[in-house]
Amino acid sequence: MMKKHGGMTSLRRAARALAACALALFAWSACARAQGVPGIRTILPDSESHYRVADTWASTDPAGLSLALAGFGHIDAARYAEAESCLRPALEMGRDAQNPLVQAVAWFGLGRIHAARADYAAAFSSFATAESLLKTGTPEQRAYLAQLYTAWAGALLDTDAPLAAVSFLDAASQLAAAMRENSERVALDIQFQRARVQDYFGRAPDALGLLEDNLKRAVKLEGPNAVRTARACMLISSIHARAGRPNDAWDYGYEALRIFESVLGKKHPETARAYAALGDLARTSGDFAYAAQLLQRAMDAQEELLGRQHPDHAAASAALAMLYLATDRYEHALSALSHALEVDERALGARSLAAARDRHYLGITYRERMRLSLAADELTKALSLKQSLLGNAHPAVADLMADLAATLQLKGDTDAALVLQKQAMALDAARASDTETDSANFNNVAALLFARGDAQAAVERFEQALRVEREATDAAPLRMAAIYNNLASAHRAAGHIEAAASAYEEALKLIRWSLGLDNYMTADAFFNLAECRRELGDADEAEKNYKYFLRVTYPTDPRARSARTWLEETGRLREPEPAPPKLPRFLGPQSTAHNEPDYIRGEQ
Known part of the structure; x- marks a missing residue:
């Protein structure tokens, strides 16, 4: 499946302050x-x-x-x-x-x-x-x-x-x-x-x-362990997360959580919001087990302190729905999103950003199961809400336009999809000073070309996106990995299997350097590379990567059956899955030495 970076994350505004003044x-x-x-x-x-x-x-x-x-x-x-x-x-x-x-x-x-x-x-x-x-x-x-x-x-x-x-x-x-x-x-x-x-x-x-x-x-005024310090750290973490800078997001977010827990305690609304925000960050980083742990902790605290009919609980429920979707629990995702939308519309109104977020996620969920009419309806409603609240120049509006364009393309409405994609590109062009946006332009247009079946044209645009991203002063490994993954998919569709395998390998290196082994994105990369190596007839490399995939993926991953079936048919399932070799930490354009908690150190 194509990955689009630059889109809206499910991250609830992690640093939303208490409605009342703390001091x-x-x-x-x-x-x-x-x-x-x-x-x-x-x-x-x-x-x-x-x-x-x-x-x-x-x-x-x-x-x-x-x-x-x-x-x-x-x-x-x-x-x-x-x-x-x-x-x-x-x-x-x-x-x-x-x-x-x-x-x-x-x-x-x-x-x-x-x-x-x-x-x-x-x-x-x-x-x-x-x-x-x-x-x-x-x-x-x-x-x-x-x-x-x-x-x-x-x-x-x-x-x-x-x-x-x-x-x-x-x-x-x-x-x-x-x-x-x-x-x-x-x-x-x-x-x-x-x-x-x-x-x-x-x-x-x-x-x-x-x-x-x-x-x-x-x-300076209150010291490093004050609630005000934690609130600033939490909002900074949220902004970095949306910009595709997970290491910085973890650094600030984990510091905020440490302060909230030590000063306010684990059963406090602000601490619970931090759990939810970091849970969603763990989800987008591919660490589904830790994401589930944090989100459940957030929802338990919110239910005890505020009740289930509170927007904070709805936000955590929406994030949990995206986790359900990522792990193929479609009905659970729909149930969680229905609850979130009902709560947000009652507490904040039908024309609120929270309701727009819920409808956006509903649209994505329906699209994943190819219920395209429902998906287009929900995404259209979400777009209308965001345009009325934020105006057309907001980055979230352009991202939602791109999601709706991709849905319309799948539905067969190519003309409407192209119109929306051009509008999204025009909005991004207004923010052209942000190099990340330029790479997103090429990436998203390439994804649309790929969806239309023009794989070769998509390859050219993905390569342009890579060149722009490499030259960016704020280049991020995960953004680059997403482009490499998309480029590999386009090469594979165009019949360039060797080039696809090479691009998948680059994506895998960047993902592992950024996130380590214990996450879904790494498993996804191993599977893609194994499929390419199998198509090339390189059974040894295919076996190795299939077994790496089986070792790190979650137990109910539907692709695990096909991997095991191939290994059984070729007589290669007799040995246990090996542990993939460790890699050094990636030191990219924006990397610094971080004191990260164990759960995000990956392979170190």
């Missing part, structure tokens, strides 16, 4: 000190003593500010029921004392709870009430609107309202300068949300620039 507790502690109430020193306490102390303050604080602050601590620890049991009494106490500050703190906290539970209508209503109360306060209290607006902007981004989010972030920036305490932390949160806006609009270089600065400032 709100610091700011309200400052307000508390201004009123003579002891402040809470940490946002994520190491023990329950924090909450016991805070609860005792309520008896000497008739306005209930300390009780509201205890609620914020529970929110940060994802104990939403306990938080609500603090905030609602605090709200009543604030009303009884006619204290607008306490009421504003309580409404802000309730808004954070609603946002965490994906009840965005209630969250926005609570934020608006908090805003109206803060505006009646002193100038110092009004300055803390910066935190409220930053949290509001995060929730707006979650609901596909980036322009509104920008307006709130602009207002927050102006107010943060007037804060007496914690202005730097608020500025970091604002910068992080601005990076999310840039990423939403497909401006990856701008987003990375903001995040790299955000990461440096966060480490």
Whole structure:
């Protein structure tokens, strides 16, 4: 099967921030000190003593500010029921004392709870009430609107309202300068949300620039093991993953996960989102066993903390569906995607990016089983949604156009496929400064030519894609491997079997150098090479590669039967499958020395 790089991954926006501002507790502690109430020193306490102390303050604080602050601590620890049991009494106490500050703190906290539970209508209503109360306060209290607006902007981004989010972030920036305490932390949160806006609009270089600065400032201000550091690392990992840089994605993602687990614990929404994002990265890297482990861990935590009807659970379910599809569990994939689409449409609306993602994956799933009319319908709906939300210039729109074009070509609608492919190329041409996009242009056009049966023309375009990729300053081994694999398939279809075998060997080297042995992509490469060697009559090489394939593929791979059948018929199944020889780590144009966890070191 042809592989297309440059397409949309199933990666859920791994670094999606909590809808509420993480450091709100610091700011309200400052307000508390201004009123003579002891402040809470940490946002994520190491023990329950924090909450016991805070609860005792309520008896000497008739306005209930300390009780509201205890609620914020529970929110940060994802104990939403306990938080609500603090905030609602605090709200009543604030009303009884006619204290607008306490009421504003309580409404802000309730808004954070609603946002965490994906009840965005209630969250926005609570934020608006908090805003109206803060505006009646002193100038110092009004300055803390910066935190409220930053949290509001995060929730707006979650609901596909980036322009509104920008307006709130602009207002927050102006107010943060007037804060007496914690202005730097608020500025970091604002910068992080601005990076999310840039990423939403497909401006990856701008987003990375903001995040790299955000990461440096966060480490300097709070140290390397702070939650802000982890959030920046997670979003950087997501961007690298979409750009086809898996080693960088693993480095940043694994660091984020380490911090989340050590600071927030394994049962926390942010940790669960990191599990899901890294699980999807493991899937696209071909490590299906580890992907399943991470995704299941994410979904278990999300179900316990948020329930099955939450967009986070839907995102992990969609990623799991793509894993099911990759391992030929078609009905399981459809079931998981149906659940994801139902949840996302209920929580975020039918015209949301999450719903577009689910429909995109449904289209791909239907296409894999040649249910082409259903596939084209779902991909067309997904394209319409993405165009309305992101505009035509977004990279994800061009990728989806290419997927729809390939589907229409398989369906026999060649003219419509060519029109869409030309539109996708025009969109890519607008981003021509990105060399990766140029190689994707040639690769995707070649794939379309191959689907039309013009293998020789496809060979020429794949070779152009290789030349462009080799000259790229950000050339990535896996992108190059995908092109080599496609080139080999085109050579094979054109009858150039020796050239096909050579290209498959190059693809195999790049995949093994990047991912090691224990992944599906390596197994796929061994099988392709074995098939070529068999066609060339080189039985010894065919045997060797078939046995390598059987050793590293997953047990239910349908190709395993044909490999064993050939080995049995030729009397070559008598010996056990050997272990493939080890290769040195690939040192390509963007490689650096990484301290990678064991599960991504592959053959080392």
